[in-house]
Structure formats: structure tokens, C-alpha cells
Amino acid sequence: MGTSPAVPGPPAESRRRRTLPAGIEVTVSVPATSANLGPGFDTMGLALELRDEVTVRTLEAGEGFHAEVTGEGAGHLPTDGRHLIITTVRAQLARAGWDLGGLQLTAHNRIPHGRGLGSSATAHATAVLIAQALLPLEDRSTEEQVLDAASELEGHPDNVAPALSGGLALSWQDPAGYRSVRLEPHAQLVPVVAVPSEPLSTETARGLLPAQVPHADAAANAGRAALLVHGLTTDPSVLLAATEDRLHQEHRAPAMPESLALVHSLRAEGLAAVVSGAGPTVLVLTSGAEQAERAERHIREATASSEQQWRVSVLPVDRTGAKVKGHR
Ligand SMILES: Nc1ncnc2c1ncn2[C@@H]1O[C@H](COP(=O)(O)OP(=O)(O)OP(=O)(O)O)[C@@H](O)[C@H]1O
Numbered sequence: 001m002g003t004s005p006a007v008p009g010p011p012a013e014s015r016r017r018r019t020l021p022a023g024i025e026v027t028v029s030v031p032a033t034s035a036n037l038g039p040g041f042d043t044m045g046l047a048l049e050l051r052d053e054v055t056v057r058t059l060e061a062g063e064g065f066h067a068e069v070t071g072e073g074a075g076h077l078p079t080d081g082r083h084l085i086i087t088t089v090r091a092q093l094a095r096a097g098w099d100l101g102g103l104q105l106t107a108h109n110r111i112p113h114g115r116g117l118g119s120s121a122t123a124h125a126t127a128v129l130i131a132q133a134l135l136p137l138e139d140r141s142t143e144e145q146v147l148d149a150a151s152e153l154e155g156h157p158d159n160v161a162p163a164l165s166g167g168l169a170l171s172w173q174d175p176a177g178y179r180s181v182r183l184e185p186h187a188q189l190v191p192v193v194a195v196p197s198e199p200l201s202t203e204t205a206r207g208l209l210p211a212q213v214p215h216a217d218a219a220a221n222a223g224r225a226a227l228l229v230h231g232l233t234t235d236p237s238v239l240l241a242a243t244e245d246r247l248h249q250e251h252r253a254p255a256m257p258e259s260l261a262l263v264h265s266l267r268a269e270g271l272a273a274v275v276s277g278a279g280p281t282v283l284v285l286t287s288g289a290e291q292a293e294r295a296e297r298h299i300r301e302a303t304a305s306s307e308q309q310w311r312v313s314v315l316p317v318d319r320t321g322a323k324v325k326g327h328r
């Protein structure tokens, strides 16, 4: 786990607590992400052009905490102070010594939940960025501390880092906390996703991983992950070899057999298919429109008789990352 706090300064309890004024409005939009990309388990992630957008307005004490959700999660997510983004914003502010009288949150959610497209990392990053924008300048964190705080909430940095930076992110953890570098993905890279109707929680998928793996598998993944950086930034022709994984995908097959079957059949056609994040979405890293169309056609044919609905689309690389409008 990271060690640096979300915001600098002494613990909240040793400070005088203050309440944020009503009427501050902030809008944050954060993209979807695909983590792992084959061999880069818990470390590599790519931002994709599909965004959740959240607007908050601070309210007077006694006016309460309200969430209005449209799109993904509408009708399921809490519409009061139990909403994940509200509880996280409040916790982040409390660490800096600030309380909220009340909050109105409006969320337009486009990223499907529990599908391997980083929805929870996007929500955590959104909450940390909202808290930052509500704080006075002198209480705000550095970009590194924002990455660390959101990664700590998520438990790993591979989705949070590209959600914040856009592009391709390589992340790691050192004693000072979570860290990341952003790389520019190759201009020819065209990600194609196949999103099934049935979700799979990250918690369930992580529960299927073995505590230990053979040394040969670890060594193979290290080599492929290194090659993958070259493939994603410089030479997409190596992507099929570079996306081979031996650490997580097959272990998770019992929870998403159709996704693994689809990965295998796409790879047999020479297409660089992987499980997106903890699944069950399948991501194909194609280069150029012709290969992307071939991948889409293959997926439609392969899933035609599935009992699930599969949504197939190109999701271009998001090169911008998180955007924040407004502050106190
Ligand atoms: N925008 C959101 N607002 C509130 N809660 C959210 C939001 N997005 C995700 N969540 C919570 O996170 C859960 C999904 O997280 P989970 O880690 O299982 O999947 P994921 O993040 O979509 O996929 P992955 O981590 O594999 O990319 C949802 O069921 C919901 O509880």
C-alpha cells in the first residue's frame, strides 16, 4: 500500500476543523481504462475514449447529501450520502481538516461496472480530484499524491494512473507510495472491445489467482511486458507476441469461460486479444482500421450464439486523461 497521505499536513484531529462554504461547483470527467494488457498485471494500463462526468455543488449544513445518477449504475447506486464518490470526497476532505455541510452530486456514467474497464478506479480518481478542487490552494496535494491517494483507495495503480494521465501508463509502488510514468501510445493503435452483459467483480476475479507461480511463468511475463512497451509505443507488429500472459488470465477462466474462449479464437487469427482488467471484457489491440474491422467481424461471428449480449466497438485511445473544471 502507498504511504503518502492524500493531502499534506498534520492529521485532521490535531487541526481546527473548518466547513467548506456552500455554492462551490466543480465538474470532473475521467476516462475508462483497460489494465494488465496481457502480461502487465497490476502495472500497465491504457486510457480509452469513454468518460464518466460528475458535477458537484457544495450545500449548506442541513441541506443533506444527494446523488443523481444517469447511465451506468442508475437505479442501483445509492442516491444519498452512501454514494461511493460522496463518501470518498468527504473522507479526503476530512484528512485535510475540512468538513462539508452538504453536497449535490450529478453523475453521467458511461463506463459499465464490473466489466474490466476501470469503473471503480475512475470513480476513486474522480472523488480525489473533486476533493482537491474544493480545497483551498494551500491544502491541495501534488499530482504524485493524487495518484497515490486514488491508487490506495483502489488497491492498485494500473487503472488509476492512465485514468489520470491519459495514454499508456506504467505504474509501480515504492516506499514513498504509488508512482507512474505516462507514455504516448503508437498513432496506429486501435483498441477494440467486446463487453459482455454479465459483470464479474474484481474481488471475485482476484480471488481466483494463485499465491505462487512457477519461476518460468514469471520470467516469461517479464519478457513479454518489456516487449509490450515497445509494441504499444513503437512497433505494433509485435503486439501478438507481446500480449501473451501466464500470470492471471487462464487462472480466471472458470469465472469467464466465454471471454477466454474469445481471446483464444482471436489470437488464433493473429489478433492481439487479452482480457481487459479483471474481465470479463475482451480487448483487442489492433493496428489500423482494417485490422480493427477484422477483429469486430470475428467477435460478432464468435459470439453470435452466446446467451449473453456482447457490445462490440472501437474505443480509441484517450490521450488527455482526467479533466477538472471549476474550483473554490
Ligand atoms: N461511477 C461509479 N459510482 C459509484 N460506484 C461505482 C462507480 N463505478 C464503479 N463503482 C463501484 O465499483 C464496482 C465495480 O468495481 P470493480 O472493481 O468490480 O469493476 P471495474 O472497476 O468495473 O473493473 P476492473 O477493475 O476490472 O477494470 C461497482 O459495482 C460499484 O460498486
Ligand SMILES: N[C@@H](CCO)C(=O)O
Binding pocket: 035, 036, 041, 042, 043, 156, 158, 159, 202, 205, 206, 248, 277, 278
Ligand atoms: N490488475 C487488476 C485490474 C482490475 O482492477 C486485476 O487484474 O485484478
